[in-house]
Amino acid sequence: MKTAGFEIIEFDEVNSTNDVAAEYAQSSSGQQLVVRAKRQTAGRGRRGRNWQSLDGNLFFSVLLEFELKNLGQLIMASSLALLEAIKEYAPAADVQLKWPNDVLLNGGKVSGMLLEKGDGEYMIIGIGVNVVQSPKSADMLYSTTSLKEAGIETTADDFLARFLHRFAKNIKKNAADLRYKWLKNAKGIGQKIAVRQNGTEQNGIFEGIDENADLILRIGNKKQKILAGDVFYLGDENG
């Protein structure tokens, strides 16, 4: 089956769709694939965390050739496509982007993304969307929600098709346009944030992102680029 130029390969159960996509990258040539599974037994999140695969939610990985130097474009194009797909169902929904690549709905995390490099020029964009339920536990870093909890009734299939149409358009856009749109929809520009990276924490003002999608943190009168980490909004109970 092909949607928006992407061949979709469906599985009932895999360990992680990112791992299966990486295997395809070893034998593919120039194809644009989506590996999608109903269940993951070892779904992975960013920074070594686990991603729970709750029934009815969406788990998939896009495999495509994209130059590593344009990674920022890919991050922005994907996050914006998620936001736009949600807004197709509910144009007035409170959807915000949280650096580096989370999507928040009513302040709770509804989607997360894990970007990895495959063989050759292949990039793997692994995306989890809480369609009908969201993981809840006291030790979660952030509050979570699902489309259903926000009153959006849909299926993983329908959401994936809408995402792919938006994504196919976004990857043709330039970094400046994507950055402009990302900033317009970002949470916390100009606010105090903490950025945690491997046990260290820096507090400063969230100035925005550059065209590589790197975060710009102002500490005093110095601006610093942050390439990876977790952001916490200070003075916001949802973190």
Ligand code: BTN
């Ligand atoms: C995060 O927010 O930490 C990123 C979560 C990414 C989860 C998705 S689910 C599909 C793909 N396969 C994985 O193992 N992880 C990503």
